[in-house]
Amino acid sequence: MTEVIPGKPRSLFERLSQRRHQLPEQGEITLHRRRVYILPTRYGLTFSLLLLLMLVGSINYNNNLGYAFTFLFGSITTLSMLFTHRNIHGLGLRVAQPEPVFATSRAYIDIHLRGNGRYRFAIQLQTDESGHHETDVGKDTRKIRLDLPATTRGLHRLPRIKCFTEYPYGLFHAWSWITPAERLLVYPAPELTAPPLVSRGEGESRSSGGHPGGRDDFHGLRDYRHGDPRSHIAWKREARHGDLVVKLFAGQIGQSLIIDWSMTEGLPTETRLSRLARWILDAANEGLAYGLVMPGKTIDPATGEAHMHACLKALALFDNEDRP
Amino acid sequence: MKRKSPAIDLPPGKLLLLLAAILAVTLPHAAHIPVWVTLLLISISAWKLLISFARLRAPGRLLRMLIVACSLVGVFLAYRTLLGRDAGVALLVIMTGLKLLELDTRRDVVVLIYLGIFLIITNFLYSQSILMAAWMLVSVWLLMASMIALNHARKAVTLRAYARQSLGHMLLALPFTLVLFVLFPRIEGPLWNLPRDAHGGISGLGDSMAPGNISRLARSDRVAFRVTFDGPPPPGRLLYWRGPVLDRFDGSRWSQSYLARTGKQQSDYLSREVRYSMILEPHNRNWVFALDMPGPAPAGTRINFHHQLLAIRTIRKRQRYHLRSWLRYRIDPDMHDQLRHYFLRVPAYRNPRSVALALDMRRRHADDSALIRAWLDFFRNRNFHYTLSPGRYGYDAIDEFLFERRRGFCEHYASAFAFVMRVSGIPSRIVTGYQGGEMNRIGNYMIVRQSDAHAWVEVWLQGRGWVRVDPTSAVAPQRIESGLEAALPARELAGRPARSRSHWLRNLGLLWDSINNGWNEWVLAFNSQTQEDLLARLGIDPMRDAELLLWLTAIVLSLLGVIFVILHWPRHRQGCDPAKKLYLACCRKLARKGIERRPAEGPLALCERVCHLRPELGPSLCAFINHYVRLRYGKGGQDEIRKMKRLLQQL
Structure with missing residues (x-):
């Protein structure tokens, strides 16, 4: 599987600078001298052309104040390289462990910035997939939230994050790359049009499809969704009112539900995982105790948030243990 | 894209x-x-x-x-x-x-x-x-x-933060600017032709003189040049700054002939030389106004037939010259007859009454010197007026001036005098330039302004060569001794940008001018020549550009290094919070009294313990701690801090 967000470098220089920080880092990262890079911006290059023009003008008119002010601007420009570098040098960053998300939604990465004894203006963070965010970093830590699209399930590396600044004059671009060690867990996207989870209890779970057994209590009706078993359709109501509804049956309290990989036989793998995710969410929503049986992994029935996440994680990692 | x-x-x-x-x-x-x-x-x-x-x-x-x-x-x-x-x-x-x-x-x-x-x-x-x-x-x-x-x-x-930062950046950039200004290799421009209007709006004495030219110039207070003498300055009556010499007369206008383009004649210098340096304001001509009589021409200048010092190139920016002059001299004692006749030429049928009078005077005074004296007496005794606004003169301007109006500025007197001399058979020519100058005691230099513009006459006498005669001195001797202001009634000065009457305002003006002079000398007149001199004094061979660039790079880089170190010097920001600073000061104070703050003791607990141990400290400490807690964990302003300071002193 590819990365969720491929860190696409912008230029040769940035590619070179990226190479040195391939290894993921954990905890607080301080942007020390050897990992901060600086180059003139487009505006910086234009400005140097302007300075050259001013110098030629001063020479041509033999204008001493022209010389003096050209040199003043030149000096400020040169110094602004130091100012820009200083603005980012020594900055502390900590990438928080991101919350797991479902595929096709957006993932959020919280980055905590620390000024380390200096007020820093206009620090910007961006990944190639997210827009850039700007903030000042004062005495307190400051949090920036980057959001990126989570496309495929699995345990993903976070994208390289670029931390940069062009303050104060926009003439120089000082940047550093951060490769966080934190991983982003992306669950399979729950299927939108999944058939309801019909089978409960260990007995029926094996025989996929099942039937509306008499032991089940009638729970209610809901609109027909594509894929609902025909035997659940309330035909009588259809005859009377013309709308298609299916009957729902609630399991008895305490009785556990097993969601089994084999219940989705015949579908492509990803669809199966999506359907299972939907069922897990549905079951958790309704407060049922449920277990998950996957090839090579079985989670005993339980309830609760942690259990749900464990089950979803099992789906996310199915057949896709990220390379270490 | x-x-x-x-x-x-x-x-x-x-x-x-x-x-x-x-x-x-x-x-x-x-x-x-x-x-x-x-x-x-x-x-x-x-x-x-x-x-x-x-x-x-x-x-x-x-x-x-x-x-x-x-x-x-x-x-x-x-x-x-x-x-x-x-x-x-x-x-x-x-x-x-x-x-x-x-x-x-x-x-x-x-x-x-x-x-x-x-x-x-x-x-x-x-x-x-x-x-x-x-x-x-x-x-x-x-x-x-x-x-x-x-x-x-x-x-x-707030914008204040930006303003403060940019000001700081400019201050840091200043030393670099200075180094670059002094050491950056100077190329003398222009690199290509400047547009025609590149030097518009600067003027001074022209190459001809019609009635009214100089009096118009004299209304301007603009500085023409500044002079620093090596040694004491010569007396005011000898300060004739020689400009264009005019030898052709058409009846009302004097102008330069081809002679101005020819080379110098002979000269003997009879006194010790006067050495001085002059910073000349740009005037779009190539006149260098040397003191009468200039000696050898310095680099970049030459001396023409009329002993006028000329720059090789038009003076379009402020220039500095080191000059030598002799106040007593003898020039061109021998003159070819043809040339002598040239200096006697006057237009025929113009100013007949003046011609008649001149011939009459000649008959009465055979001796040239006596004739000159008689003419100066004529100006002195016939109720002539020295004025900035003589009015316009007509076709026979000299007749009108000598016999009817008798009102004129120096150009009228010089013109009339040179004319009657020529008619009387004495070769003569007009010299324009400046006369006098104001000494600036603060900067110890002399300022010569456009208002010091002047015109006088040189007559050629057998055996003595060209001799300066200033008819204005006969009419208005104060003009020569102490300048225009002394010679003119206050009424006429009213329109001019008055050089202030009050003493201290005048001094202030002189102070400002000496600052300007320093500015001109050190900033504006800095060029490749000055740079070379300065570098030679520093022991750098400016001829080798590579060496200069090496020095420049070395200095700029080391300055950058210094600033880099300053910028990255670790600053301890703890205790930056004034409330915390005061609290720590209070803790130190308590420690001296024998109550050490325990490692995990908060301010309130500390306060309680102190109240228990030293009840006499209680009230003020409690108030202090209360303020501190409010500042740290709630809201509070400068007021609170002030109160804390007071309480701390009471402890």
Whole structure:
């Protein structure tokens, strides 16, 4: 599987600078001298052309104040390289462990910035997939939230994050790359049009499809969704009112539900995982105790948030243990 | 592919800062660009403010194009060209103004700021005074601050922070600027031909003299040149600064003949030389106003037939000359007859009454010296008036002057005197230049102004050569001894930019002039020559450019290194919070009293313990701690801190 967000470098220089920080880092990262890079911006290059023009003008008119002010601007420009570098040098960053998300939604990465004894203006963070965010970093830590699209399930590396600044004059671009060690867990996207989870209890779970057994209590009706078993359709109501509804049956309290990989036989793998995710969410929503049986992994029935996440994680990692 | 610059919406504060910067840069140009350009700029600024604050609709592309087209036509009509210095500056100002109307993207704002920076340099084409430099420094400050504001997306930070930062950056840049200014290899321009109007608006003495020329010049208080003497300055009555010599007379106007282009004749110097250095203001001619009589011509100058010192190149920027002159001299004691006759030529049938009188005087005084004395007595005794406004003279100007009006300025006297000398058979010519000068005791140099412009006569006497005769001295001896102001009634001086009457104002003026003189000498007159001299004194061989560049690089790099170290010096920010500082001071105080704060003891617990151990400290400490807690964990202002300081002292 590819990365969720491929860190696409912008230029040769940035590619070179990226190479040195391939290894993921954990905890607080301080942007020390050897990992901060600086180059003139487009505006910086234009400005140097302007300075050259001013110098030629001063020479041509033999204008001493022209010389003096050209040199003043030149000096400020040169110094602004130091100012820009200083603005980012020594900055502390900590990438928080991101919350797991479902595929096709957006993932959020919280980055905590620390000024380390200096007020820093206009620090910007961006990944190639997210827009850039700007903030000042004062005495307190400051949090920036980057959001990126989570496309495929699995345990993903976070994208390289670029931390940069062009303050104060926009003439120089000082940047550093951060490769966080934190991983982003992306669950399979729950299927939108999944058939309801019909089978409960260990007995029926094996025989996929099942039937509306008499032991089940009638729970209610809901609109027909594509894929609902025909035997659940309330035909009588259809005859009377013309709308298609299916009957729902609630399991008895305490009785556990097993969601089994084999219940989705015949579908492509990803669809199966999506359907299972939907069922897990549905079951958790309704407060049922449920277990998950996957090839090579079985989670005993339980309830609760942690259990749900464990089950979803099992789906996310199915057949896709990220390379270490 | 051009990347699209992100759209930007400048908040009002930043927009005002930017507008202030642009207006500051263009303000000095208002003096010479057409009035409508200034008005256009002001109305566009106001319009932009309305667009921004009153949410007025911004002008469309078509309207903007229309304004551009009209402005181009306007500039062309005003200057008859779109090129050159003046028209170029006017166009630049208009472009800057119009850019204000399309500040949609970040790039637009950057372009506007760059235009502003370029406009700074254009201002120096018109003036390089101290005031202009100071004003432009303010403009740089504003421009840099708006540049910072542009690169900071947050709206909350006050403009003060930007202003403080840009000021700090400028101060840090100053040493670099100085080093670059002194060490950057100077190339003497121009690199290519300058536009014709590059040096407009500077004038001084011309190459001819008609009645009224010099009196017009004398109304100006502008400085012509400044002189520093090696040793004591000569007395005022000997200070004749020799300018163009005029030897051709057409009845009313004296002008230069081809002789001015020929070489020097013989000269003997009879006294000790006077050495002095002169800083000459640009005047678009090549006259160098040396003291009568200039000795050997220094580098870059020559001496013509009339003993006038001339620069090889037109003086278009302030120049410094080291000169030598002799106050007593004998020039051209021998003259060829043909040449002698040349200096006797007068136009026929002009000024008949003067001719008659001159011939009559000649008959009565056979001796040349006696004749000259008689003519000077004539001016002295016949009720002649020395005045700045003699009125206009007609065709036979000299007749009119000698017999009817008898009112004139130095050019009238010189002209009439030289004329009657020629008629009497004594070769004569007019010398124009300056006479006198004001000593600046503060800077110990002499200022010679346009108002010191003067014209006098040289007559050629057998065996003595050319001798200076100043008929003005017969009419208004004060003019020669102590300057124009002494010679003219106060009424006539009223219109001039009076050199102040009161003593201290005059001193203030002299102080300002000596500052200006230093400015001219050290900043504006700095050129490749001065640079070489300075470097030679520092032991650097300026001839080897590589060495100079090496030095420049070394100094700039080491300065950068110093600043880098200063910028990255670890600063301990703890205790920056004033409340915490006071609290720590209080803890130290308590420690001296024997109560140490325990490692995990908070302020309230500490307070409780102290109250228990030393009840007498209780009340003020409790109040102190309360203030501290409020400041740290709640709200509190400067007031609270002041109270804490007072309580701390009581402890």
